[in-house]
Amino acid sequence: MLRSWAYGESDKIVSLLTRDFGKVRGIAKGAKRSRKRFLNVLEPFTLVQLRFHERPNSPLAFIHACDWVYVFRAITRTLAKIVHASYLVEITDELTRDGDDCLPLFDHLRDGLRFLEENAPSSEFLTAFELTLLRxxxxxxxxxxxxxxxxxxxxxxxxxxxxxxxxxxxxxxxxxxxxxxxxxxxxxxxxxxxxxxxxxxxxxxxxxxxxxxxxxxxxxxxxxxxxxxxxxxxxxxxxxxxxxxxx
Ligand SMILES: [Zn+2]
Structure with a gap:
Protein backbone atom coordinates (compact mmCIF):
# COMPACT_ATOMS: atom_id res chain seq x y z
CA MET A 1 0.00 0.00 0.00
CA LEU A 2 1.56 3.28 -1.07
CA ARG A 3 -1.06 6.00 -0.78
CA SER A 4 -4.76 6.61 -0.64
CA TRP A 5 -7.02 9.56 -1.12
CA ALA A 6 -10.63 10.06 -0.15
CA TYR A 7 -12.80 10.31 -3.24
CA GLY A 8 -16.25 11.75 -2.86
CA GLU A 9 -18.43 10.75 0.04
CA SER A 10 -17.56 7.12 0.34
CA ASP A 11 -14.85 6.03 -2.10
CA LYS A 12 -11.10 5.91 -1.96
CA ILE A 13 -8.48 6.11 -4.66
CA VAL A 14 -5.56 3.90 -3.77
CA SER A 15 -2.06 3.42 -5.12
CA LEU A 16 -0.36 0.12 -4.40
CA LEU A 17 2.93 -1.49 -5.24
CA THR A 18 2.13 -5.08 -6.17
CA ARG A 19 4.26 -8.16 -6.43
CA ASP A 20 2.98 -9.29 -9.80
CA PHE A 21 1.28 -6.34 -11.50
CA GLY A 22 3.62 -3.42 -10.88
CA LYS A 23 2.10 -0.26 -9.54
CA VAL A 24 -1.68 -0.39 -9.42
CA ARG A 25 -3.93 2.61 -8.99
CA GLY A 26 -7.54 1.92 -8.41
CA ILE A 27 -10.81 3.00 -7.05
CA ALA A 28 -12.22 1.25 -4.01
CA LYS A 29 -15.93 1.93 -4.13
CA GLY A 30 -17.45 2.39 -0.72
CA ALA A 31 -14.06 1.98 1.01
CA LYS A 32 -14.81 4.72 3.48
CA ARG A 33 -17.95 2.90 4.56
CA SER A 34 -17.66 -0.76 3.74
CA ARG A 35 -15.82 -2.28 6.65
CA LYS A 36 -16.90 -5.65 5.36
CA ARG A 37 -14.98 -5.53 2.11
CA PHE A 38 -12.10 -3.28 3.04
CA LEU A 39 -11.92 -3.24 6.85
CA ASN A 40 -9.14 -0.82 7.59
CA VAL A 41 -6.78 -2.49 5.21
CA LEU A 42 -6.39 0.43 2.89
CA GLU A 43 -4.01 2.16 5.24
CA PRO A 44 -0.29 2.78 4.91
CA PHE A 45 2.20 0.14 6.14
CA THR A 46 0.00 -2.80 5.34
CA LEU A 47 0.61 -5.78 3.13
CA VAL A 48 -2.62 -6.82 1.49
CA GLN A 49 -4.09 -9.34 -0.89
CA LEU A 50 -5.94 -7.48 -3.57
CA ARG A 51 -8.75 -8.47 -5.92
CA PHE A 52 -9.12 -6.04 -8.80
CA HIS A 53 -9.72 -5.79 -12.49
CA GLU A 54 -8.33 -3.29 -14.92
CA ARG A 55 -10.78 -1.19 -16.86
CA PRO A 56 -10.16 -0.70 -20.58
CA ASN A 57 -10.71 3.04 -20.74
CA SER A 58 -9.57 4.14 -17.34
CA PRO A 59 -6.21 4.56 -15.64
CA LEU A 60 -7.92 3.41 -12.45
CA ALA A 61 -8.49 -0.28 -11.81
CA PHE A 62 -11.61 -1.40 -10.01
CA ILE A 63 -10.76 -2.77 -6.58
CA HIS A 64 -13.20 -5.50 -5.53
CA ALA A 65 -11.79 -6.38 -2.16
CA CYS A 66 -8.72 -6.27 -0.08
CA ASP A 67 -7.60 -8.60 2.72
CA TRP A 68 -4.89 -8.22 5.30
CA VAL A 69 -1.76 -10.22 4.86
CA TYR A 70 0.36 -8.31 7.33
CA VAL A 71 0.07 -5.04 9.19
CA PHE A 72 3.26 -3.37 10.36
CA ARG A 73 1.77 -2.44 13.71
CA ALA A 74 4.96 -1.66 15.61
CA ILE A 75 5.79 0.98 13.01
CA THR A 76 2.60 2.87 13.76
CA ARG A 77 3.41 3.09 17.47
CA THR A 78 6.40 5.42 17.40
CA LEU A 79 6.79 8.68 15.57
CA ALA A 80 10.38 7.99 14.50
CA LYS A 81 9.31 4.74 12.83
CA ILE A 82 6.33 6.36 11.14
CA VAL A 83 8.55 9.11 9.75
CA HIS A 84 11.09 6.63 8.44
CA ALA A 85 8.53 4.22 7.02
CA SER A 86 6.76 7.12 5.30
CA TYR A 87 10.05 8.09 3.73
CA LEU A 88 10.73 4.53 2.48
CA VAL A 89 7.25 4.37 0.99
CA GLU A 90 7.50 7.81 -0.61
CA ILE A 91 10.88 7.30 -2.28
CA THR A 92 9.87 3.83 -3.50
CA ASP A 93 6.65 5.25 -4.91
CA GLU A 94 8.41 8.17 -6.59
CA LEU A 95 11.21 6.10 -8.12
CA THR A 96 8.85 3.45 -9.50
CA ARG A 97 7.43 4.03 -12.94
CA ASP A 98 4.13 2.61 -14.06
CA GLY A 99 4.71 -0.56 -16.00
CA ASP A 100 8.07 -1.34 -14.33
CA ASP A 101 8.80 -4.86 -13.21
CA CYS A 102 8.28 -4.19 -9.54
CA LEU A 103 9.07 -7.50 -7.91
CA PRO A 104 12.56 -6.51 -6.67
CA LEU A 105 11.22 -3.12 -5.55
CA PHE A 106 8.28 -4.75 -3.81
CA ASP A 107 10.59 -7.14 -1.96
CA HIS A 108 12.95 -4.32 -1.05
CA LEU A 109 10.20 -2.15 0.42
CA ARG A 110 8.65 -5.08 2.30
CA ASP A 111 12.06 -5.98 3.76
CA GLY A 112 12.67 -2.34 4.71
CA LEU A 113 9.33 -2.10 6.51
CA ARG A 114 10.02 -5.43 8.22
CA PHE A 115 13.33 -4.08 9.46
CA LEU A 116 11.66 -0.96 10.88
CA GLU A 117 8.96 -3.11 12.44
CA GLU A 118 11.59 -4.90 14.51
CA ASN A 119 14.43 -2.38 14.87
CA ALA A 120 15.05 1.25 15.66
CA PRO A 121 15.67 3.35 12.55
CA SER A 122 19.24 4.44 11.88
CA SER A 123 21.15 6.59 9.40
CA GLU A 124 23.07 3.51 8.31
CA PHE A 125 19.93 1.53 7.49
CA LEU A 126 18.35 4.44 5.67
CA THR A 127 21.43 5.06 3.53
CA ALA A 128 21.69 1.39 2.58
CA PHE A 129 17.97 1.32 1.74
CA GLU A 130 18.26 4.37 -0.50
CA LEU A 131 21.27 3.06 -2.38
CA THR A 132 19.76 -0.36 -3.02
CA LEU A 133 16.51 1.26 -4.14
CA LEU A 134 18.39 3.56 -6.53
CA ARG A 135 20.18 0.57 -8.04
ZN1 LIG B 1 37.57 14.12 -12.00
Whole structure:
Protein backbone atom coordinates (compact mmCIF):
# COMPACT_ATOMS: atom_id res chain seq x y z
CA MET A 1 0.00 0.00 0.00
CA LEU A 2 1.56 3.28 -1.07
CA ARG A 3 -1.06 6.00 -0.78
CA SER A 4 -4.76 6.61 -0.64
CA TRP A 5 -7.02 9.56 -1.12
CA ALA A 6 -10.63 10.06 -0.15
CA TYR A 7 -12.80 10.31 -3.24
CA GLY A 8 -16.25 11.75 -2.86
CA GLU A 9 -18.43 10.75 0.04
CA SER A 10 -17.56 7.12 0.34
CA ASP A 11 -14.85 6.03 -2.10
CA LYS A 12 -11.10 5.91 -1.96
CA ILE A 13 -8.48 6.11 -4.66
CA VAL A 14 -5.56 3.90 -3.77
CA SER A 15 -2.06 3.42 -5.12
CA LEU A 16 -0.36 0.12 -4.40
CA LEU A 17 2.93 -1.49 -5.24
CA THR A 18 2.13 -5.08 -6.17
CA ARG A 19 4.26 -8.16 -6.43
CA ASP A 20 2.98 -9.29 -9.80
CA PHE A 21 1.28 -6.34 -11.50
CA GLY A 22 3.62 -3.42 -10.88
CA LYS A 23 2.10 -0.26 -9.54
CA VAL A 24 -1.68 -0.39 -9.42
CA ARG A 25 -3.93 2.61 -8.99
CA GLY A 26 -7.54 1.92 -8.41
CA ILE A 27 -10.81 3.00 -7.05
CA ALA A 28 -12.22 1.25 -4.01
CA LYS A 29 -15.93 1.93 -4.13
CA GLY A 30 -17.45 2.39 -0.72
CA ALA A 31 -14.06 1.98 1.01
CA LYS A 32 -14.81 4.72 3.48
CA ARG A 33 -17.95 2.90 4.56
CA SER A 34 -17.66 -0.76 3.74
CA ARG A 35 -15.82 -2.28 6.65
CA LYS A 36 -16.90 -5.65 5.36
CA ARG A 37 -14.98 -5.53 2.11
CA PHE A 38 -12.10 -3.28 3.04
CA LEU A 39 -11.92 -3.24 6.85
CA ASN A 40 -9.14 -0.82 7.59
CA VAL A 41 -6.78 -2.49 5.21
CA LEU A 42 -6.39 0.43 2.89
CA GLU A 43 -4.01 2.16 5.24
CA PRO A 44 -0.29 2.78 4.91
CA PHE A 45 2.20 0.14 6.14
CA THR A 46 0.00 -2.80 5.34
CA LEU A 47 0.61 -5.78 3.13
CA VAL A 48 -2.62 -6.82 1.49
CA GLN A 49 -4.09 -9.34 -0.89
CA LEU A 50 -5.94 -7.48 -3.57
CA ARG A 51 -8.75 -8.47 -5.92
CA PHE A 52 -9.12 -6.04 -8.80
CA HIS A 53 -9.72 -5.79 -12.49
CA GLU A 54 -8.33 -3.29 -14.92
CA ARG A 55 -10.78 -1.19 -16.86
CA PRO A 56 -10.16 -0.70 -20.58
CA ASN A 57 -10.71 3.04 -20.74
CA SER A 58 -9.57 4.14 -17.34
CA PRO A 59 -6.21 4.56 -15.64
CA LEU A 60 -7.92 3.41 -12.45
CA ALA A 61 -8.49 -0.28 -11.81
CA PHE A 62 -11.61 -1.40 -10.01
CA ILE A 63 -10.76 -2.77 -6.58
CA HIS A 64 -13.20 -5.50 -5.53
CA ALA A 65 -11.79 -6.38 -2.16
CA CYS A 66 -8.72 -6.27 -0.08
CA ASP A 67 -7.60 -8.60 2.72
CA TRP A 68 -4.89 -8.22 5.30
CA VAL A 69 -1.76 -10.22 4.86
CA TYR A 70 0.36 -8.31 7.33
CA VAL A 71 0.07 -5.04 9.19
CA PHE A 72 3.26 -3.37 10.36
CA ARG A 73 1.77 -2.44 13.71
CA ALA A 74 4.96 -1.66 15.61
CA ILE A 75 5.79 0.98 13.01
CA THR A 76 2.60 2.87 13.76
CA ARG A 77 3.41 3.09 17.47
CA THR A 78 6.40 5.42 17.40
CA LEU A 79 6.79 8.68 15.57
CA ALA A 80 10.38 7.99 14.50
CA LYS A 81 9.31 4.74 12.83
CA ILE A 82 6.33 6.36 11.14
CA VAL A 83 8.55 9.11 9.75
CA HIS A 84 11.09 6.63 8.44
CA ALA A 85 8.53 4.22 7.02
CA SER A 86 6.76 7.12 5.30
CA TYR A 87 10.05 8.09 3.73
CA LEU A 88 10.73 4.53 2.48
CA VAL A 89 7.25 4.37 0.99
CA GLU A 90 7.50 7.81 -0.61
CA ILE A 91 10.88 7.30 -2.28
CA THR A 92 9.87 3.83 -3.50
CA ASP A 93 6.65 5.25 -4.91
CA GLU A 94 8.41 8.17 -6.59
CA LEU A 95 11.21 6.10 -8.12
CA THR A 96 8.85 3.45 -9.50
CA ARG A 97 7.43 4.03 -12.94
CA ASP A 98 4.13 2.61 -14.06
CA GLY A 99 4.71 -0.56 -16.00
CA ASP A 100 8.07 -1.34 -14.33
CA ASP A 101 8.80 -4.86 -13.21
CA CYS A 102 8.28 -4.19 -9.54
CA LEU A 103 9.07 -7.50 -7.91
CA PRO A 104 12.56 -6.51 -6.67
CA LEU A 105 11.22 -3.12 -5.55
CA PHE A 106 8.28 -4.75 -3.81
CA ASP A 107 10.59 -7.14 -1.96
CA HIS A 108 12.95 -4.32 -1.05
CA LEU A 109 10.20 -2.15 0.42
CA ARG A 110 8.65 -5.08 2.30
CA ASP A 111 12.06 -5.98 3.76
CA GLY A 112 12.67 -2.34 4.71
CA LEU A 113 9.33 -2.10 6.51
CA ARG A 114 10.02 -5.43 8.22
CA PHE A 115 13.33 -4.08 9.46
CA LEU A 116 11.66 -0.96 10.88
CA GLU A 117 8.96 -3.11 12.44
CA GLU A 118 11.59 -4.90 14.51
CA ASN A 119 14.43 -2.38 14.87
CA ALA A 120 15.05 1.25 15.66
CA PRO A 121 15.67 3.35 12.55
CA SER A 122 19.24 4.44 11.88
CA SER A 123 21.15 6.59 9.40
CA GLU A 124 23.07 3.51 8.31
CA PHE A 125 19.93 1.53 7.49
CA LEU A 126 18.35 4.44 5.67
CA THR A 127 21.43 5.06 3.53
CA ALA A 128 21.69 1.39 2.58
CA PHE A 129 17.97 1.32 1.74
CA GLU A 130 18.26 4.37 -0.50
CA LEU A 131 21.27 3.06 -2.38
CA THR A 132 19.76 -0.36 -3.02
CA LEU A 133 16.51 1.26 -4.14
CA LEU A 134 18.39 3.56 -6.53
CA ARG A 135 20.18 0.57 -8.04
CA UNK A 136 16.97 -1.47 -8.43
CA UNK A 137 15.14 1.47 -9.98
CA UNK A 138 17.96 2.18 -12.44
CA UNK A 139 19.37 5.35 -10.88
CA UNK A 140 22.56 4.06 -9.30
CA UNK A 141 24.92 6.98 -8.66
CA UNK A 142 28.64 6.74 -9.41
CA UNK A 143 30.51 6.66 -6.12
CA UNK A 144 33.62 4.60 -6.78
CA UNK A 145 35.34 7.08 -9.07
CA UNK A 146 35.00 10.59 -10.43
CA UNK A 147 32.02 10.66 -12.76
CA UNK A 148 33.93 12.79 -15.25
CA UNK A 149 37.60 11.81 -15.29
CA UNK A 150 37.50 8.42 -13.59
CA UNK A 151 39.98 9.32 -10.80
CA UNK A 152 39.50 7.10 -7.74
CA UNK A 153 39.15 8.37 -4.18
CA UNK A 154 41.57 5.77 -2.90
CA UNK A 155 44.31 6.41 -0.37
CA UNK A 156 47.29 8.01 -2.04
CA UNK A 157 45.24 9.31 -4.91
CA UNK A 158 42.10 11.15 -3.92
CA UNK A 159 41.80 10.86 -0.17
CA UNK A 160 43.49 13.74 1.54
CA UNK A 161 44.02 15.19 -1.87
CA UNK A 162 41.38 17.89 -1.94
CA UNK A 163 37.69 17.55 -1.36
CA UNK A 164 35.27 15.53 -3.37
CA UNK A 165 31.74 16.56 -4.19
CA UNK A 166 28.54 14.81 -5.04
CA UNK A 167 26.77 16.34 -8.00
CA UNK A 168 23.12 15.28 -8.44
CA UNK A 169 23.15 16.58 -11.99
CA UNK A 170 26.19 14.51 -12.95
CA UNK A 171 24.78 11.48 -11.16
CA UNK A 172 27.83 10.85 -9.02
CA UNK A 173 30.93 12.17 -7.33
CA UNK A 174 33.41 14.58 -8.85
CA UNK A 175 37.07 14.91 -7.91
CA UNK A 176 38.78 18.16 -7.02
CA UNK A 177 39.79 18.80 -10.60
CA UNK A 178 36.32 18.34 -11.98
CA UNK A 179 34.06 19.83 -9.34
CA UNK A 180 34.84 23.53 -9.70
CA UNK A 181 31.80 24.65 -11.64
CA UNK A 182 28.99 22.76 -10.00
CA UNK A 183 27.25 25.05 -7.55
CA UNK A 184 24.61 22.57 -6.47
CA UNK A 185 27.15 19.89 -5.57
CA UNK A 186 27.53 18.71 -1.96
CA UNK A 187 31.06 18.58 -0.51
CA UNK A 188 32.05 15.18 0.81
CA UNK A 189 34.88 14.22 3.12
CA UNK A 190 36.72 11.00 2.21
CA UNK A 191 35.04 9.30 5.16
CA UNK A 192 31.52 10.33 4.11
CA UNK A 193 32.25 9.16 0.58
CA UNK A 194 33.58 5.90 2.00
CA UNK A 195 30.28 5.40 3.88
CA UNK A 196 28.21 5.83 0.73
CA UNK A 197 30.50 3.53 -1.27
CA UNK A 198 30.36 0.93 1.52
CA UNK A 199 26.55 0.73 1.48
CA UNK A 200 26.38 0.79 -2.29
CA UNK A 201 28.75 -2.16 -2.44
CA UNK A 202 27.30 -4.23 0.37
CA UNK A 203 23.74 -3.04 0.94
CA UNK A 204 22.28 -3.62 4.38
CA UNK A 205 23.69 -6.47 6.38
CA UNK A 206 22.14 -6.57 9.79
CA UNK A 207 24.76 -6.38 12.51
CA UNK A 208 27.59 -6.12 10.00
CA UNK A 209 27.90 -2.35 9.83
CA UNK A 210 31.27 -0.87 10.82
CA UNK A 211 31.22 1.98 13.35
CA UNK A 212 31.18 5.14 11.26
CA UNK A 213 31.70 8.54 12.85
CA UNK A 214 28.51 10.54 13.45
CA UNK A 215 29.73 13.69 11.66
CA UNK A 216 30.67 11.68 8.55
CA UNK A 217 27.30 9.90 8.63
CA UNK A 218 25.51 13.23 8.91
CA UNK A 219 27.47 14.48 5.93
CA UNK A 220 26.66 11.36 3.91
CA UNK A 221 22.96 11.75 4.81
CA UNK A 222 22.80 15.07 2.92
CA UNK A 223 23.44 13.44 -0.42
CA UNK A 224 20.84 10.85 -1.33
CA UNK A 225 17.57 12.69 -0.57
CA UNK A 226 18.96 15.51 -2.70
CA UNK A 227 19.86 13.11 -5.50
CA UNK A 228 16.42 11.46 -5.39
CA UNK A 229 14.72 14.86 -5.48
CA UNK A 230 16.80 15.77 -8.49
CA UNK A 231 15.75 12.56 -10.27
CA UNK A 232 12.03 13.04 -9.61
CA UNK A 233 12.14 16.84 -10.07
CA UNK A 234 10.26 17.57 -6.89
CA UNK A 235 10.62 17.82 -3.14
CA UNK A 236 10.14 14.75 -1.00
CA UNK A 237 7.45 15.53 1.55
CA UNK A 238 8.66 13.12 4.20
CA UNK A 239 12.37 14.02 3.94
CA UNK A 240 11.94 17.20 5.98
CA UNK A 241 10.85 15.18 9.02
CA UNK A 242 13.77 12.76 8.97
CA UNK A 243 16.35 15.03 10.58
CA UNK A 244 14.26 15.58 13.68
CA UNK A 245 13.46 11.90 14.01
CA UNK A 246 16.98 10.84 14.98
CA UNK A 247 17.16 13.01 18.09
ZN1 LIG B 1 37.57 14.12 -12.00
Missing amino acids: LAGYQPTLEHCQRCGAKPSPGHGQGNGRWEFSPRDGGVLCRNCNGLRREAVPLSPEALGILAHFQRLGWEDGETPAFSRPALREARQVLPLFIQYQISKKLKSAAFLDGAFQ
